[in-house]
Amino acid sequence: MTNAPRKLISSGSPFELEMGYSRAVVDGRWVFVSGTTGFNYETMSISEDVTAQADQCFRNIAKALEQAGASLADVVRVKYIFTSPQDFKPCLPVMKTYFGEVRPAATLIIAGLVDPAMKIEIEVTALKPD
Template identity: 65%
Template sequence: MKRKRISSGSEFEEKIGYSRAVVQGNWVFVSGTTGYNYENMTISDDIASQTEQCLLNIKNALEQAETSLSDVVRVMYILKEASEFEKCWPVLGKYFGEIKPAATMIAAGLADEKMKIEIQVTALKN
């Protein structure tokens, strides 16, 4: 079974040495993805806007893997401040409200002070 690596073009992938996503068989593993807009390497100060951008970045990676958000079976939310999670709910509901993947939220330090949320998903292609 051949492994496919997907890049978003983020400078972080090259510097740190990882792929945005890895496809192995029918499984797609998307790395923790932040709210950076990779086209111009900017990030919003607003956690809801960061959440939206995270999911757009993830959606793009999944499309490159020939799948979609509807195939996500597991999601992990990592927030700098757990108290801000509720601000993300409307955006998360917009993308995952019908899909309802298994989910976990944890609070932890993130790699860059500007980052407020990081999202990791696993998808199973149909």
């Protein structure tokens, strides 16, 4: 049996070409979605509100997963990176909206992000159904 070739998925963001990465990589049934911020890639804008950023992160991730043949329901691992511990609680309802039923394994980190406008970044790993 031969392995399926890796598939690279792009959001169309100029950051991907500048940094040399893909929004997501599909390897067999596994989908690895890069850390995703709250930028709206169609307008290249970002809200100042952390909950709006979190919602946009999930929409960006869902779009990448869809291109990979998966969905948020297939996510098995999530990593949240916040720039401020105070932003965590306001985002809980957003996180629950998207993952309340899925309940993937999770990690939460407080760290600086490359652009001060970014308040949250979310990375996921999904396993596509057979």
